[in-house]
Amino acid sequence: MKTSKLTNKYALVTGGSRGIGRATCIELARMGYNILINYNNNAEAAAETAREVNVIGQVAECLKFDISDEKQVDDALNGWIENNPDSIIEILVNNAGLRRDNLFVWINKNEWESVFHTNVDGFYHVSRRVLRAMIKQRYGRIVTVVSMSGLVGPSGQTHYAASKAALIAATKSLSKEVGKRNVTVNSVAPGFIRTEMIADINEETRAKGIPVKRFGEPEEVASLIGFLCSKKAGFITGENMNIDGGGMLI
Numbered sequence: 514m515k516t517s518k519l520t521n522k523y524a525l526v527t528g529g530s531r532g533i534g535r536a537t538c539i540e541l542a543r544m545g546y547n548i549l550i551n552y553n554n555n556a557e558a559a560a561e562t563a564r565e566v567n568v569i570g571q572v573a574e575c576l577k578f579d580i581s582d583e584k585q586v587d588d589a590l591n592g593w594i595e596n597n598p599d600s601i602i603e604i605l606v607n608n609a610g611l612r613r614d615n616l617f618v619w620i621n622k623n624e625w626e627s628v629f630h631t632n633v634d635g636f637y638h639v640s641r642r643v644l645r646a647m648i649k650q651r652y653g654r655i656v657t658v659v660s661m662s663g664l665v666g667p668s669g670q671t672h673y674a675a676s677k678a679a680l681i682a683a684t685k686s687l688s689k690e691v692g693k694r695n696v697t698v699n700s701v702a703p704g705f706i707r708t709e710m711i712a713d714i715n716e717e718t719r720a721k722g723i724p725v726k727r728f729g730e731p732e733e734v735a736s737l738i739g740f741l742c743s744k745k746a747g748f749i750t751g752e753n754m755n756i757d758g759g760g761m762l763i
Contacts, residue, residue, distance in 0.1 A: 522546055522547065522601055522603045523600055523603065524538075524541040524546040524548055524602070525549040525576075525602050525605050526538050526541070526550060526608055527551040527635065527639055528551065528609030529548070529549075529550035529559065529606075530550060530552040530558035530559035530561075531562075532708035532709060532731050533703065533734045533735065535558075535561075536730075537738050537739070538550055538562050538565075538573070539562075539565055539569070539735070540735040540738065540739040541604060541606075541739060542565075543739075544739055544742070544743065545571070546603070546604060547574075547600075548562075548571060548572070548574070549574050549602070550574065550576065551575075551609065552576075553579050553580075559575040559577075560575060563575055576590075576593065578590075580638055581630040581634050586638040587638075587642060590643065594646075602646060602647075603653060603654065604656075605639065605643045605644075605647075605654070605655045606738060606742070607639060609631065610632050610658065610677075611627060611673075612710055613627065613628055613673070614670055614673070615672075616668075617671040620672055628672040629672065629676050632677065632679075633680065636657060640655060640687070643655075647696045648694045651695050651696075652696065653691075653695070653697075654697055654741065654743075654746075655687070656700065656701060656741050657680050657683075657698075657699075657701075658734070659677040659680045659681055659700045659753065660673070661703065662674040662677055663675075663677025663680065664678070666678075680700060681702070684699060684751065688750040697741070697746065697750035699741050699746075699753070699754065700754070701734060701741070701754050702753055702754065703734050704723065704728075704756065704758055705719055705758075706728060707731065711728075729757070734756055737756055
């Protein structure tokens, strides 16, 4: 059954060009939202996601900006808001992230900072800019894609795990500030999902430690995100939800 269009309502998905981001764009489009697809480098992949959204019957716009750069975020989002005065961003999915595995003693300052600038500063830059309108309109959904690494703390991911743990804590704190405005804030922590980010990980070996004995699909994560973005999830906020096949050994 086709969902009716929410003509002036948009969902912004950072890192929306590929993987979990693309699947989320498609899921939210099926829910009737127009989609703002953020990307940083791969314009071709973003355009392909936009085409898939258009096929569903929703409007898709590609917004190029680096979430770690506050000026780029403000310029892109302020420009879009000024050019679309009758439209609102009702959903934000903070999906873009950076992973650079290395043993702690070998992590240089640039690697450490780049992971935190993208994962933590990016959350701050984008959420803060979009949240103002959500508070004013007394409705909004923010879902941040974190990682099981932020809960488990795998070897070789000190900076990545720390950044994701920070986002889980930020989610809980922010939810308490904006809940009275009917804005929910949650996070989802995927385990091993078949995306380019973990293409270097051997599935046959790692899947042995997962109860369901396989890696997950981006669409499975997107389905959970879609639910948290729906009105049906209005009484769920400040939560982190694992989607990892029943637990995993890292």
